[in-house]
Amino acid sequence: MGEPMLQVRDLHAYYGKSHILQGVTFDVGEGEIVSLLGRNGVGRSTTIKAIMGDVPPSGSIRFKGREIVGLKPHQVARLGLGYVPENRDIFPGLTVRQNLLLGQKSTRHKGRWSVEDLFEVFPRLKERADTPGGVLSGGEQQMLTICRTLMGDPDLIMIDEPTEGLSPMMVELVGKLLAEIAERGVSILLVEQKLTIALRISHRLYVMGHGHIVFEGTPAALNADAAVRKEWLEV
Amino acid sequence: MLELVIFSSLNGVLYGMLLFMLASGLTLIFSMMGVLNFAHASFYMLGAYFGFEISRRIGFWPGFVVAPLLVGAVGALVERYGLRQVHRHGHVAELLFTFGLAFVIEELVQMFWGKLPVDYRVPASLDFTAFTLFQTTYPAYRMFMLLVAVGMFVFLLAILTRTRVGLIIQAALTHPNTVAMLGHDVPRIFMMVFGVGSALAGLAGVIAGPALVTQPSMAALLGPILFVVVVVGGLGSLPGAFVASLLIGLIQTFAVAINLSLSDIFGSGGAAIFGDLWQATVAQLAPVIPYLLLVLILIFRPTGLMGTRET
Numbered sequence: 001m002g003e004p005m006l007q008v009r010d011l012h013a014y015y016g017k018s019h020i021l022q023g024v025t026f027d028v029g030e031g032e033i034v035s036l037l038g039r040n041g042v043g044r045s046t047t048i049k050a051i052m053g054d055v056p057p058s059g060s061i062r063f064k065g066r067e068i069v070g071l072k073p074h075q076v077a078r079l080g081l082g083y084v085p086e087n088r089d090i091f092p093g094l095t096v097r098q099n100l101l102l103g104q105k106s107t108r109h110k111g112r113w114s115v116e117d118l119f120e121v122f123p124r125l126k127e128r129a130d131t132p133g134g135v136l137s138g139g140e141q142q143m144l145t146i147c148r149t150l151m152g153d154p155d156l157i158m159i160d161e162p163t164e165g166l167s168p169m170m171v172e173l174v175g176k177l178l179a180e181i182a183e184r185g186v187s188i189l190l191v192e193q194k195l196t197i198a199l200r201i202s203h204r205l206y207v208m209g210h211g212h213i214v215f216e217g218t219p220a221a222l223n224a225d226a227a228v229r230k231e232w233l234e235v
Numbered sequence: 236m237l238e239l240v241i242f243s244s245l246n247g248v249l250y251g252m253l254l255f256m257l258a259s260g261l262t263l264i265f266s267m268m269g270v271l272n273f274a275h276a277s278f279y280m281l282g283a284y285f286g287f288e289i290s291r292r293i294g295f296w297p298g299f300v301v302a303p304l305l306v307g308a309v310g311a312l313v314e315r316y317g318l319r320q321v322h323r324h325g326h327v328a329e330l331l332f333t334f335g336l337a338f339v340i341e342e343l344v345q346m347f348w349g350k351l352p353v354d355y356r357v358p359a360s361l362d363f364t365a366f367t368l369f370q371t372t373y374p375a376y377r378m379f380m381l382l383v384a385v386g387m388f389v390f391l392l393a394i395l396t397r398t399r400v401g402l403i404i405q406a407a408l409t410h411p412n413t414v415a416m417l418g419h420d421v422p423r424i425f426m427m428v429f430g431v432g433s434a435l436a437g438l439a440g441v442i443a444g445p446a447l448v449t450q451p452s453m454a455a456l457l458g459p460i461l462f463v464v465v466v467v468g469g470l471g472s473l474p475g476a477f478v479a480s481l482l483i484g485l486i487q488t489f490a491v492a493i494n495l496s497l498s499d500i501f502g503s504g505g506a507a508i509f510g511d512l513w514q515a516t517v518a519q520l521a522p523v524i525p526y527l528l529l530v531l532i533l534i535f536r537p538t539g540l541m542g543t544r545e546t
């Protein structure tokens with residue numbers, strides 16, 4: 001067995017003087033769905049931002065066999081790492097279709113996903129193809145951000161709290177989309193706070209507490225470990 | 236009277252479209268840098284001088300094509316190796332940098348071409364009368380300028396609203412970080428925008444040079460009017476810059492054509508308060524009108540006609 005697709009070793013990151021990530025280590029294998037769980041403020045978003053190069057990282061981050069520490073965000077994205085930020089940062093003035101087109105890295109490269117494919121998974125987006133992204137509901141905007149990143153044909157997609165603030169029905173839809181993404185051979189790093197869909201769809205999970213990983217295991221193992229859940233996840 | 240209206244409208248629209256060729260680039264550059272580029276009119280001057288130099292060696296048409304490209308390249312280099320470094324030190328540093336650059340360009344132009352106006356002429360192929368109306372002739376070269384300016388406008392609009400590159404630029408202006416995360420090289424996009432904006436200013440210089448006067452003070456003469464345009468239109472707003480360009484173009488052109496004084500228009504009552512000023516013709520007051528508009532806009536509508544942000 002070769003090296004995992006994404007291999008993070010002893011990752012450190014700072015905001016000014018505060019030492020936010022204090023040696024984070026984890027892997028995501030090819031075709032795997034991995035969740036990174038933890039309470040608010042433990043550093044999950046910072047972890048993904050550091051991987052993207054949006055927050056300066058130190059330590060080692062290898063993606064598809066290549067060291068990516070020191071690369072700029074657009075270079076990391078071009079290697080095939082997709083990122084869906086938690087703030088659902090769509091371009092409000094552009095239409096749904098234009099938002100999707102912006103996700104493409106080039107027009108020559110035919111990826112796993114076309115606009116039509118995504119419209120098939122989300123008929124809602126198709127109905128609203130020509131409306132400005134800004135008027136969509138929160139759930140629709142979440143779908144749009146995920147789909148926009150998929151248009152760039154990532155091999156691994158990192159999604160930050162996609163179910164946050166969504167209705168149970170919308171959460172179901174997100175779960176369905178993630179399953180569809182995995183089916184097409186894309187690896188997923190899912191950041192969540194609650195266990196909801198993570199426990200059901202993940203192959204493996206990590207739990208984070210104040211700047212480092214405090215648990216690693218299968219959904220079954222986490223289910224069995226009431227102590228970890230109580231100390232690091234439940235409120 | 237009708238004659239005056241027709242010719243002033245034509246000239247006003249022409250002047251306005253020329254202003255817009257500069258204001259559009261300045262507006263795009265403002266949107267990405269967050270500061271006004273004081274050297275923008277200097278790129279217009281460089282265009283005129285490059286055009287002059289090439290036209291006297293090979294001819295007007297090669298200059299018409301090559302000079303804007305050269306100016307665009309200069310602009311891109313200035314962004315890449317100047318502004319991008321200065322950007323780290325904040326907006327004031329950027330502003331001062333563009334301010335200094337304007338003087339550097341003016342001094343260089345004087346060193347190479349001297350202080351006096353150069354003899355940049357309308358090409359023979361365009362040196363004829365387009366039409367005659369009420370015994371007044373209208374030069375073909377002016378129609379050509381209008382055509383180029385309108386053509387540029389349509390081209391810019393099509394690029395920005397109809398192409399993927401245009402979409403990326405629009406998105407990068409407001410959400411640079413998100414656009415970068417999607418795999419687009421935002422600094423490179425900004426360098427391109429700066430280059431294209433400079434090239435547009437250069438093109439305006441190339442076509443305006445032969446019609447106006449190509450001299451080292453031409454940047455300093457146009458620069459202030461340009462700022463009036465972008466502030467009146469609303470900083471960062473392209474449609475605003477368009478409306479304001481035409482507005483200023485028309486106001487300026489009509490004002491210089493009106494030979495009435497304020498006392499002719501409003502009666503002699505104001506003379507007691509304003510003295511001789513009341514006897515001045517509108518034409519004599521024309522230069523101050525744009526700045527008056529600027530001041531009034533800043534007082535009563537600080538966002539400009541179509542802008543969203545405070546100046």
Ligand SMILES: Nc1ncnc2c1ncn2[C@@H]1O[C@H](COP(=O)(O)OP(=O)(O)O)[C@@H](O)[C@H]1O
Pocket residue numbers: 015020038039040041042043044045046047
């Ligand atoms: N831009 C920032 N500047 C300073 N501190 C930040 C910034 N973003 C996050 N932090 C701090 O870093 C820590 C980790 O934040 P974050 O990674 O967003 O946590 P999570 O995503 O797990 O909720 C928090 O204590 C937060 O206050």
Ligand SMILES: [Mg+2]
Pocket residue numbers: 041044045046086160
């Ligand atoms: Mg977070």
